[in-house]
Amino acid sequence: MLAVLGMASVTYALRAGGYWLMGRLPITPRVRRGLEALPGAIIVSTILPIVLKGGIAVGLCLVVAAAAQVGLKKEYVAVFCAAAVAAGLRYAGL
Amino acid sequence: MLEKNVTLSLKGCSQGAWMCLPVFPGIIALGAVFGTVAAQKGLTFLEALMINSLVFAGASQFVAMEVYGDPLAWGTLIAMVGVTGAVNMRMLLIGASLRPWLGQVPAYQTYPSLFLLTDLNWLLALSEYNKGTRDWGIYLGSGLVVWCVWSLAVIPGYFAGSLISDPKAFGLDVVLPAFFAALLVPLWKGKRQTVSWLVTGAVATLTWALVGGYWSIFTGAIAGAAAGAYLDD
Numbered sequence: 346m347l348a349v350l351g352m353a354s355v356t357y358a359l360r361a362g363g364y365w366l367m368g369r370l371p372i373t374p375r376v377r378r379g380l381e382a383l384p385g386a387i388i389v390s391t392i393l394p395i396v397l398k399g400g401i402a403v404g405l406c407l408v409v410a411a412a413a414q415v416g417l418k419k420e421y422v423a424v425f426c427a428a429a430v431a432a433g434l435r436y437a438g439l
Numbered sequence: 440m441l442e443k444n445v446t447l448s449l450k451g452c453s454q455g456a457w458m459c460l461p462v463f464p465g466i467i468a469l470g471a472v473f474g475t476v477a478a479q480k481g482l483t484f485l486e487a488l489m490i491n492s493l494v495f496a497g498a499s500q501f502v503a504m505e506v507y508g509d510p511l512a513w514g515t516l517i518a519m520v521g522v523t524g525a526v527n528m529r530m531l532l533i534g535a536s537l538r539p540w541l542g543q544v545p546a547y548q549t550y551p552s553l554f555l556l557t558d559l560n561w562l563l564a565l566s567e568y569n570k571g572t573r574d575w576g577i578y579l580g581s582g583l584v585v586w587c588v589w590s591l592a593v594i595p596g597y598f599a600g601s602l603i604s605d606p607k608a609f610g611l612d613v614v615l616p617a618f619f620a621a622l623l624v625p626l627w628k629g630k631r632q633t634v635s636w637l638v639t640g641a642v643a644t645l646t647w648a649l650v651g652g653y654w655s656i657f658t659g660a661i662a663g664a665a666a667g668a669y670l671d672d
Contacts, residue, residue: 348511349486351520352503353493356527361553363534368542375668382635382667383536383660384565385626387529388619389636390643390659391558395616397647403613410617414624424461427617 406431444573445543451576456584458563458577465614466585467592469497474596476504484597491593495586496530496557499523529656532664533561537578540568544575555582562622569625631670639663 370376396404406427413423459466470491477487494500503519534556541549555578564578626632643659 348503348507348516348519349489349493351516352490352499352523355520355524356494356496356499356530357554359524359527359530360534360556361550363531363536364538364541364549364553365534366531367535367538377539378670379664379668380536380539382631383532383664384562385623385632386635386639386663386667387532387536387656387660388562388623388626389639389663390656391529392616392619392623393640393643393659394647394655397644399613403616406613407616407620410613410620411624414621423621424614424617427613427620431613 402431402434405434445540446574447544447548447576447579448574449576451572451574452580452583453576454574455560455563455577455580455582459559459581459584459588462559462585462614462618463588466588470589470592471596471599473497473500473504474593474598476501477593478597480504480507482507487593487597488590492586492590494523495554495589496523496527497589499527528654529558529660530556532657532660533558537561537564540564541575541578552579552582555579555586557582557585559585559618562619566622566625631667634670635663635667638666 367380392407396407409430410423410427413419413426417423473491474487477490482490490500490503494503499522502522507519508515534553537556541552560578560581563581564575567577639659639662642662643655646655646658
C-alpha cells in the first residue's frame with residue numbers, strides 16, 4: 346500500500362513539477378525556442394528506442410505511419426495503416 | 440507574449456474524448472495485460488486497481504511490477520518508487536512544454552488536471568494548439584476518457600487472464616509509436632527541426648546503447664531542445 350502511494354506521488358510530482366518549474370523561469374526568446382523544440386525532441390527520443398528494440402518490422406510500420414500522415418493528413422488512418430502492416434508482417438513471420 | 444484567449448468548453452472536452460477513440464483498443468489491451476500481470480504477481484484486486492488508477496502511467500507500472508516481490512521489503516519498495524520515477528522522468532519535460540498553453544488557465548484548475556497528463560493527451564493537445572485551437576477541453580476531455588478506459592480495462596484483465604494472448608499479432612504494440620510518428624510530421628517546419636531531431640536521435644541512440652532503459656528519452660529530449668534553443672534561423 347505504501348508502494349502504491351509512493352509510486353503515485355512520485356509520478357504526480359513529475360507531472361506537475363515540470364509545468365511548475367517553467368512558470369518560475371523567465372521565458373526568454375531562447376527558452377521559448379527550446380520549449381518549441383521540446384515536443385519534437387521528446388517524440389523522436391521516445392520512438393527511437395522502440396524502433397531499435399523492435400527491429401526492421403517496427404521501423405517499417407512507423408515509416409508507413411509517417412508516409413500515410415504526409416499523404417492523407419489523418420492521424421487515425423495513419424495509425425490504422427501501421428497496425429495493419431504490423432499484423433501483416435507478423436502473420437508473414439517477420 | 441502570451442495570448443489571453445484560452446477557453447474551456449464542453450464541446451472541446453467531447454472533441455478531445457472522441458479523438459482518443461482510435462487508440463482505445465491499444466489502451467484496453469495494455470490495461471488488461473497489466474491486470475493479468477498484477478494478478479500473476481499476487482496483488483489483490485484492490486491493489487491492482489489502485490496502482491492502475493493512481494499511478495496511471497502504463498510503462499512505469501509494468502517496470503514496477505518487474506521489481507515487485509512478495510513479501511514486500513523496504514528495498515523493493517524504494518526500488519519500485521525509484522524505477523517509476525525514472526520511467527516517468529519524461530513527464531517533467533512534457534509538463535514543461537505545456538506551460539505556454541495551460542499557463543493562462545488558473546492554477547487551481549491546471550494542477551488537478553495535470554494528474555491526467557499522459558503522452559497521449561499531451562500529443563493531442565499540442566497538435567491541436569499548433570493548429571490554432573485554444574480550447575483546453577481537448578486536453579481535459581482526452582485525459583479523462585483515457586483515464587476511465589484505462590481504469591476499467593484492468594478489471595477484465597485481472598479476472599480473465601489475458602483476453603488477447605498476443606497483442607503483437609494484431610499489431611497493437613505499434614499503435615502508440617505509430618501515433619507518435621504521425622504527429623511528428625506536422626511539427627516539421629524546416630532546418631531547425633531537422634538539426635534538433637538529428638541531435639536528439641544521436642544522443643538518444645547513444646544513451647540507449649550505453650545505459651539502456653528509459654534514460655534515452657530524457658537525455659535525447661534535453662539535447663534536442665537545447666539544439667533548438669541555440670539554433671538561430
